[in-house]
Amino acid sequence: MGEKIRDLEKIFIGNSEFNIELNEGTKEEKYNIHIQNERVNLSFKDFNFIRFAxxxxxAKKRLEIFKGEEDE
Incomplete structure (x- = not known):
């Protein structure tokens, strides 16, 4: 895996906190994005991270619509 360029964000899913890091990629890909904490480490190519996000x-928007909480 490439060298870490910088931290992008911290996110919370349930009670778990995750760091999102931008890392150098390989010759075929410019960047890798890691979503990780002490238990989990997910690595995405830049275009796959965009699809994942x-x-x-x-899903969040659909849940808001289902609950009737969508923006007017």
Whole structure:
């Protein structure tokens, strides 16, 4: 895995805290993004991270709509 470039964000899922880090990629990919804490380490190619993050955003929006909490 490449060298860490910088921390991007901290997120919370349930009671767990995760760090999102931007890392150098390989010759084929410019960046790797790691989502990790002391128990879990997920590594994504940059385009796969975008797909993964969009799935979370869509799911959150659908849950808000289902609950009737969507923005007007």
């Amino acid at each position: 969009s799935c979370f955003l869509v």
